[in-house]
Amino acid sequence: MNKTIDIESGVPSDVVNMVFDNYYSPAQAWREYLNLSQVEVANRIGISQSAYSQYEKSQKLRKTTRIKIAEALHIKPELLDF
Structure with a gap:
């Protein structure tokens, strides 16, 4: 379902x-x-799954990381910051 x-x-x-x-x-x-x-x-970002897993566990993402994840998810970076 989309x-x-x-x-x-x-x-x-x-x-x-x-x-x-x-x-x-x-x-x-x-x-x-x-x-x-x-x-x-992880593939969309160009990193390993284990590296991406560490990003998901992080309480505070660096701005550049947040932007990369948002681009991979096709959302605005601000939507990851709440």
């Missing part, structure tokens, strides 16, 4: 719920919301 994301309306409630209910990072919540694997996102 989900349409209206980025003007902000972060979908499903993503927010994953962050707060499951203690996911915003990057992990978005990835799962978009039905992507860590391998798929």
Whole structure:
């Protein structure tokens, strides 16, 4: 199923719920919301799955990293920063 994301309306409630209910990072919540694997996102960024896994565990991403992940997920970087 393809989900349409209206980025003007902000972060979908499903993503927010994953962050707060499951203690996911915003990057992990978005990835799962978009039905992507860590391998798929890592390949889009050009890094290993294990390196990407470390990004998802990070509490605070560097700006350049946040931008790369957002581009791989096809969302605005600001949507990873909540």
